[in-house]
Amino acid sequence: SQKIEQNSEALNIQEGKTATLTCNYTNYSPAYLQWYRQDPGRGPVFLLLIRENEKEKRKERLKVTFDTTLKQSLFHITASQPADSATYLCALDFYSSASKIIFGSGTRLSIRP
Amino acid sequence: GAGVSQTPSNKVTEKGKYVELRCDPISGHTALYWYRQSLGQGPEFLIYFQGTGAADDSGLPNDRFFAVRPEGSVSTLKIQRTERGDSAVYLCASSQLDGELFFGEGSRLTVL
Numbered sequence: 237s238q239k240i241e242q243n244s245e246a247l248n249i250q251e252g253k254t255a256t257l258t259c260n261y262t263n264y265s266p267a268y269l270q271w272y273r274q275d276p277g278r279g280p281v282f283l284l285l286i287r288e289n290e291k292e293k294r295k296e297r298l299k300v301t302f303d304t305t306l307k308q309s310l311f312h313i314t315a316s317q318p319a320d321s322a323t324y325l326c327a328l329d330f331y332s333s334a335s336k337i338i339f340g341s342g343t344r345l346s347i348r349p
Numbered sequence: 350g351a352g353v354s355q356t357p358s359n360k361v362t363e364k365g366k367y368v369e370l371r372c373d374p375i376s377g378h379t380a381l382y383w384y385r386q387s388l389g390q391g392p393e394f395l396i397y398f399q400g401t402g403a404a405d406d407s408g409l410p411n412d413r414f415f416a417v418r419p420e421g422s423v424s425t426l427k428i429q430r431t432e433r434g435d436s437a438v439y440l441c442a443s444s445q446l447d448g449e450l451f452f453g454e455g456s457r458l459t460v461l
Contacts, residue, residue: 240391242391268448270448270449270450272450277454278454279353279440279442279452279453279454279455280392280440280450280452281452282449282450282451285447285448285449325391325392327450329448335397335404335405336394336397336405336407336408337382337394337397337448337450338394339384339391339392339393339394340391341389341390341391342390342391
């Protein structure tokens, strides 16, 4: 069955540095790979989506890469701020329209001032 | 409202009871998802609706769990004979056909 692996340990980063989170998957490459942010007690919030034919996507201080050979996505937050502290989830969508979307377990990111 | 609405936000019940959790998606979203999330874990897929029909219910853990979406809008997740292991946050999300999911704040279920 399809597995998604994210850093299980929390990531602690000094404010102003770049945070890099990893998402690895097994078996089939998805049509889409998505990243979400989740704050305690809240539902996940969509951040970025990257398609299988795209190598990189950017949005403000966020950057996502997608390597279908390595079966890996990297999520970067540049010039990190304490307000970026949250859990970040990657999600895989295996078809090009809405379909079953499965999530990784998430990585907790803490940005210290 | 503008977002996905889930009720109740909290539900405490006794083992063996029946529970219904409701999800009101964003108007016009054809896709609707249910997930279950335990502490420290990512959302676990339960079921996905496209319109009124369940397009994929492969994540439902057993036959005590059932979900409906009779008119292609509001959905209800039904859990029969609840067990302590069913305690979790149940998340609902809706989507257009572009993959981005809009989540509600979840229904926290506690089975005593």
